[in-house]
Amino acid sequence: MKSLFTANNAWVNGRELRRNTAIVVENGCIEDVISRETLPTDLSAFSVHKADFLFPGFINSHCHLEYSFMEGRLPRGDSDFDTWLNAIYMLKRDLGDAEYAQSTRDGINRSLAGGTTTVIDTVHRAAAAPVLADSPIRYVLFWEVIAVKDEWAAGEMGRLEERFAMPRGARCVNVGVSPHAPYTVGPELRRLLREFFGKHPDVPAAWHLSETAAEFRLFAEGLGPIVDFYAKREL
Numbered sequence: 001m002k003s004l005f006t007a008n009n010a011w012v013n014g015r016e017l018r019r020n021t022a023i024v025v026e027n028g029c030i031e032d033v034i035s036r037e038t039l040p041t042d043l044s045a046f047s048v049h050k051a052d053f054l055f056p057g058f059i060n061s062h063c064h065l066e067y068s069f070m071e072g073r074l075p076r077g078d079s080d081f082d083t084w085l086n087a088i089y090m091l092k093r094d095l096g097d098a099e100y101a102q103s104t105r106d107g108i109n110r111s112l113a114g115g116t117t118t119v120i121d122t123v124h125r126a127a128a129a130p131v132l133a134d135s136p137i138r139y140v141l142f143w144e145v146i147a148v149k150d151e152w153a154a155g156e157m158g159r160l161e162e163r164f165a166m167p168r169g170a171r172c173v174n175v176g177v178s179p180h181a182p183y184t185v186g187p188e189l190r191r192l193l194r195e196f197f198g199k200h201p202d203v204p205a206a207w208h209l210s211e212t213a214a215e216f217r218l219f220a221e222g223l224g225p226i227v228d229f230y231a232k233r234e235l
Contacts, residue, residue, distance in 0.1 A: 002026045004046035006036050007054035014056070021054070057117025062206075065107030065121050066100045066128040081214035082225035097127035104128040108135045122178045122206065126163055133169030141168075142178035142206050148235045150188035157192045176204035183218055183226055 003025040010021035012033055020036040024046075067088075074087050108131070111119060118138040123129060124146070132139050143163050147156040160177065168175065179185045179193055197203065210216055217224035 001047050002031070002045065004039075004043060004048045005051065005054060006039075006048065007051045009052065010054040011056065023054070055115070058115050059118040059120070060111060060116050061120050063107070063111075063119050063121050064123075065104045065111075065119065065132075066123060066125055067103065068107035068110065069095075069099065069103040080225055081212050082229050085225075085229055097125065100125040101127045101131050104131040105135075108132070108137050112137060118173070120206075126159075126166065129163065129166050133167060133172065135169070136171070138171045138173055139169075140174045140176065140204075141172065142176045142204075144178040144180050145189065145193070146180045146184045147189040148184055148186050148230070150186055153186065153188035153192055156189060157196065160196070174204060176206060178206045181208040181215070183215070 005023040005025065007021050007023075008019065010018050010023065010033075012018050012021065018033075022034050022036045022039055023030060024032040024034070070088070070091055073091060075084050104127075108119075111117075116137075118140075120140045120142070121128075121132065122142045122144050123132075124144040129141065132141060143160055145156050145160055147153040164175065177193070177196070179189070185193070197205065210219065214225045218226045
């Protein structure tokens with residue numbers, strides 16, 4: 001059965017607000033955009049959905065859905081970077097795959113409820129990927145890699161290769177790699193990543209680059225709370 005979406009106001013083609021609009025959808029694809037006034041009297045052949053405003057779904061261009069559980073549990077306001085980073089570290093430390101999967105599921109549901117229909121999601125835990133694959137949301141998945149110490153790099157790249165082979169959902173737009181940040185990707189991991197991207201030049205990449213004052217200080221002076229955070233943990 002075809003679906004029919006009617007709206008008093010609809011944003012069409014990304015540039016035009018139309019009044020009294022009807023959109024015909026079949027098999028998930030828009031078949032026609034017409035005036036509501038031209039519709040037949042008998043709509044029994046359609047599954048009809050009515051709205052006041054109808055807009056294309058929003059795109060969240062950067063998110064970590066697996067961390068949705070952290071809402072309200074992190075320092076806010078004037079807290080320093082070290083305090084914030086340590087809070088994340090402690091929250092993640094004892095969490096298992098089931099909790100990460102549920103957190104991803106919660107993030108997807110909240111995204112859809114707010115009108116977001118596509119996410120570009122950075123993922124560190126493999127448990128999040130099947131949740132995305134089984135969901136109705138469109139997504140680009142960036143596998144996050146972190147290895148501060150050189151002896152961690154080979155294991156991290158091995159996991160990356162395994163994750164690239166995982167099944168992708170019908171709504172998966174693309175899969176890429178997210179080397180987390182310059183201060184969490186050590187020399188050996190960088191070398192292995194250069195080899196990886198040399199073999200897979202079409203794979204997209206995404207980094208976190210200088211998003212906080214602490215990061216600017218790290219790169220400019222080699223000092224600050226990130227250095228202190230690592231020193232406390234002998235990293």
